[in-house]
Amino acid sequence: RVNGERHWRQLMEIAQIGGTPKGGVCRVTLTEEDRQGRELFIHWCKEAGCSIEVDQMGNIFARRPGKNNDLPAILIGSHLDSQPTGGKYDGVYGVLAGLEVIQTLNDYHIETEAPIEVVSWTNEEGARFAPAMIGSGVYAGAFTLEYAYSRQDKEGITLKEALESINFLGEQPVGGRSYAAAFEVHIEQGPILEAEEKSVGVVTGVQGIRWYDLTVKGKETHAGPSPMEMRKDPVKGAIDILQELYALADEFAPHARVTIGELKATPGVRNTVPAHVTIAVDLRHPDTDTLAEMDHKFRDIVQGHVQRTELEAEVDEIWYSAPVAFDENCIAAVREATKHLGVSAMEMVSGAGHDSVYISRVVPTSMIFIPCKDGLSHNELESAKKQDVIDGTDVLLHAVLNTAQK
Amino acid sequence: RVNGERHWRQLMEIAQIGGTPKGGVCRVTLTEEDRQGRELFIHWCKEAGCSIEVDQMGNIFARRPGKNNDLPAILIGSHLDSQPTGGKYDGVYGVLAGLEVIQTLNDYHIETEAPIEVVSWTNEEGARFAPAMIGSGVYAGAFTLEYAYSRQDKEGITLKEALESINFLGEQPVGGRSYAAAFEVHIEQGPILEAEEKSVGVVTGVQGIRWYDLTVKGKETHAGPSPMEMRKDPVKGAIDILQELYALADEFAPHARVTIGELKATPGVRNTVPAHVTIAVDLRHPDTDTLAEMDHKFRDIVQGHVQRTELEAEVDEIWYSAPVAFDENCIAAVREATKHLGVSAMEMVSGAGHDSVYISRVVPTSMIFIPCKDGLSHNELESAKKQDVIDGTDVLLHAVLNTAQK
Numbered sequence: 140r141v142n143g144e145r146h147w148r149q150l151m152e153i154a155q156i157g158g159t160p161k162g163g164v165c166r167v168t169l170t171e172e173d174r175q176g177r178e179l180f181i182h183w184c185k186e187a188g189c190s191i192e193v194d195q196m197g198n199i200f201a202r203r204p205g206k207n208n209d210l211p212a213i214l215i216g217s218h219l220d221s222q223p224t225g226g227k228y229d230g231v232y233g234v235l236a237g238l239e240v241i242q243t244l245n246d247y248h249i250e251t252e253a254p255i256e257v258v259s260w261t262n263e264e265g266a267r268f269a270p271a272m273i274g275s276g277v278y279a280g281a282f283t284l285e286y287a288y289s290r291q292d293k294e295g296i297t298l299k300e301a302l303e304s305i306n307f308l309g310e311q312p313v314g315g316r317s318y319a320a321a322f323e324v325h326i327e328q329g330p331i332l333e334a335e336e337k338s339v340g341v342v343t344g345v346q347g348i349r350w351y352d353l354t355v356k357g358k359e360t361h362a363g364p365s366p367m368e369m370r371k372d373p374v375k376g377a378i379d380i381l382q383e384l385y386a387l388a389d390e391f392a393p394h395a396r397v398t399i400g401e402l403k404a405t406p407g408v409r410n411t412v413p414a415h416v417t418i419a420v421d422l423r424h425p426d427t428d429t430l431a432e433m434d435h436k437f438r439d440i441v442q443g444h445v446q447r448t449e450l451e452a453e454v455d456e457i458w459y460s461a462p463v464a465f466d467e468n469c470i471a472a473v474r475e476a477t478k479h480l481g482v483s484a485m486e487m488v489s490g491a492g493h494d495s496v497y498i499s500r501v502v503p504t505s506m507i508f509i510p511c512k513d514g515l516s517h518n519e520l521e522s523a524k525k526q527d528v529i530d531g532t533d534v535l536l537h538a539v540l541n542t543a544q545k
Numbered sequence: 546r547v548n549g550e551r552h553w554r555q556l557m558e559i560a561q562i563g564g565t566p567k568g569g570v571c572r573v574t575l576t577e578e579d580r581q582g583r584e585l586f587i588h589w590c591k592e593a594g595c596s597i598e599v600d601q602m603g604n605i606f607a608r609r610p611g612k613n614n615d616l617p618a619i620l621i622g623s624h625l626d627s628q629p630t631g632g633k634y635d636g637v638y639g640v641l642a643g644l645e646v647i648q649t650l651n652d653y654h655i656e657t658e659a660p661i662e663v664v665s666w667t668n669e670e671g672a673r674f675a676p677a678m679i680g681s682g683v684y685a686g687a688f689t690l691e692y693a694y695s696r697q698d699k700e701g702i703t704l705k706e707a708l709e710s711i712n713f714l715g716e717q718p719v720g721g722r723s724y725a726a727a728f729e730v731h732i733e734q735g736p737i738l739e740a741e742e743k744s745v746g747v748v749t750g751v752q753g754i755r756w757y758d759l760t761v762k763g764k765e766t767h768a769g770p771s772p773m774e775m776r777k778d779p780v781k782g783a784i785d786i787l788q789e790l791y792a793l794a795d796e797f798a799p800h801a802r803v804t805i806g807e808l809k810a811t812p813g814v815r816n817t818v819p820a821h822v823t824i825a826v827d828l829r830h831p832d833t834d835t836l837a838e839m840d841h842k843f844r845d846i847v848q849g850h851v852q853r854t855e856l857e858a859e860v861d862e863i864w865y866s867a868p869v870a871f872d873e874n875c876i877a878a879v880r881e882a883t884k885h886l887g888v889s890a891m892e893m894v895s896g897a898g899h900d901s902v903y904i905s906r907v908v909p910t911s912m913i914f915i916p917c918k919d920g921l922s923h924n925e926l927e928s929a930k931k932q933d934v935i936d937g938t939d940v941l942l943h944a945v946l947n948t949a950q951k
């Protein structure tokens with residue numbers, strides 16, 4: 140079993156970096172807070188005897204050698220970055236769980252056959268730079284390094300500039316490291332485990348995600364003298380489109396998800412009908428065909444609207460993360476660990492994207508979930524029980540040991 | 546008659562300051578561009594022999610003495626600030642028309658009985674600091690100087706700081722100057738004169754305006770794992786409310802106006818259901834009672850929505866500009882000028898707020914409109930015909946002469 144007290148203490152200590160008055164965390168990728176979080180993690184890893192490597196995406200790898208260092212390593216990890224108004228568990232728990240596995244192996248002087256590596260992937264959240272999971276995405280070959288480097292935040296800063304500014308543009312090439320298996324432990328970020336009163340979710344896959352920029356274009360004009368019937372009001376068009384879009388969630392219930400996280404009117408002046416409105420659209424479904432159908436219907440809604448009105452509109456798909464099925468052996472290793480430890484568990488599909496989505500393309504992978512309070516995540520009030528945190532990491536330890544053939 | 550060539554040349558010259566590639570103007574209040582525009586205007590006024598005074602709101606007064614300087618002056622003017630994506634005519638035309646009246650009187654060595662003053666009011670547009678028409682509003686006692694000074698732009702800069710930063714925080718107290726009458730010439734900013742093929746509008750009043758900040762509050766949560774039925778999605782609430790709000794424009798057609806110039810989701814992250822959405826609402830109607838009814842119905846819509854859903858919402862009214870009827874004698878002076886000059890004209894009510902709304906509280910006031918292309922304003926493509934510009938200023942000249950008893 141892991142050292143639950145130490146594990147919890149480290150989780151609470153790193154939560155101070157970017158800690159918010161409401162008890163959340165703002166440690167947005169490649170900011171000064173992110174740098175401090177990375178440095179603390181590296182410090183702890185070195186204390187635990189690990190060697191550190193940073194690749195050209197700023198992904199951090201901490202390595203504990205095995206008996207046979209020619210064997211491919213076991214990879215454990217997640218991400219240290221947070222949402223701007225995020226919580227103390229999303230991502231960082233999976234990284235520190237990896238560290239705790241290593242610290243526990245050290246405590247018991249256990250030497251594994253294969254080496255173990257703990258990773259923190261850059262920009263999992265996608266809150267500052269779209270798309271999400273870009274560090275693991277480049278690692279797995281889903282994106283080129285050039286594409287990732289060119290992504291810009293709202294201020295126009297590129298991801299490469301941001302990496303340089305916090306001194307985490309490493310030298311190692313991205314990808315091509317050799318792993319036998321990968322495990323990621325994470326809070327569920329949804330309400331199912333809590334409702335089912337289970338301590339651990341054995342994650343069998345991840346639903347699909349499509350991200351779009353929707354732009355509805357009208358004509359700027361004065362809020363006062365312009366008669367309503369002469370206007371080309373993109374806000375009016377946008378709300379009609381969004382109402383139809385939300386209806387897709389009902390049509391494809393219960394699994395479909397429709398989220399509008401951001402809206403922006405340009406020029407954004409109170410007494411001017413906007414020239415255009417830009418809307419961030421996030422559509423999800425666990426089934427590939429259904430998500431494709433949602434995509435078609437979304438485009439039809441927009442086209443139908445353009446045909447019925449004088450507005451123009453553009454749908455720009457900026458990310459597609461296909462539904463994923465995890466590796467059967469890795470899933471079995473987690474399932475057996477829960478049985479061995481007597482931890483209550485259930486199988487489930489992840490609603491959120493995770494670095495494991497991309498890593499599973501190149502390494503046999505699976506995930507472990509623990510419950511979070513009220514299913515709340517991407518919120519400063521995100522919360523998880525200490526015992527669940529420890530149970531999840533115990534399950535991780537045993538899944539790793541099963542795989543690393545201690 | 547005024548010197549149309551000189552008038553047009555000056556209008557085109559000042560349009561270079563903050564000129565945009567699309568042929569518009571970005572000379573937002575109290576920016577460097579606004580400073581340059583003000584300096585050029587002051588330079589021209591001094592060339593025309595005027596004395597200059599700047600008050601504590603940054604309002605600029607250029608004075609041409611009369612035969613009898615104990616008589617109250619005739620006031621002509623408008624504003625030099627523009628929308629961020631504004632045109633070459635809105636506001637600046639009315640200021641330079643005042644200057645052209647003075648230049649024409651100089652050309653003909655006409656000494657008027659009463660002095661004449663040309664004014665440029667600070668922050669008419671309200672695009673950077675809400676509410677609009679705040680320079681003339683403080684002048685007329687509608688707002689206190691303290692209130693105006695405390696208004697903030699989106700960056701949190703106060704109006705007072707902005708006045709200081711461009712060196713236009715003057716020393717004269719605001720208000721209390723003595724005027725016999727005030728005239729403002731302006732583009733219509735709507736399509737009526739163009740449709741009716743008239744060169745000049747004799748403006749008899751201004752419709753009422755109500756500005757609100759509407760905030761719809763939900764609960765931040767993750768875009769993926771959170772089931773749709775567990776969400777408190779403020780975007781969903783906002784679009785339902787806005788759809789009902791737009792329906793008010795139909796209910797009170799043809800005169801009601803409903804405009805949503807700005808929308809903002811917080812935290813504004815693609816994979817997070819926002820915590821809240823803030824919406825700028827602009828409601829207008831020429832009739833006081835009808836506008837009050839629109840106000841009630843708007844509040845009822847929001848309340849009804851809050852009762853039906855789990856969302857919260859706040860309606861914060863930040864400005865009310867009541868419908869205005871202009872002074873009968875000033876209207877008559879304009880009407881007679883159009884007849885005297887043989888300029889085609891019609892009577893009309895303004896759809897936009899203007900500095901004259903507030904000035905009419907303390908000085909007998911009226912306005913003169915000229916057509917603008919396609920009724921377009923608050924748009925870089927705003928356009929007016931040279932002949933209409935000259936006709937409008939000729940009418941202004943004769944309305945002033947009628948009143949100043951040359």
Ligand SMILES: NC(=O)NCCC(=O)O
Nearest residue numbers: 263264271491492769816
């Ligand atoms: N776990 C998580 O918050 N991932 C971000 C990608 C997503 O939006 O699902």
Ligand SMILES: NC(=O)NCCC(=O)O
Nearest residue numbers: 363410669670677897898
């Ligand atoms: N004329 C003009 O654009 N005024 C601004 C105030 C308003 O929104 O009507």
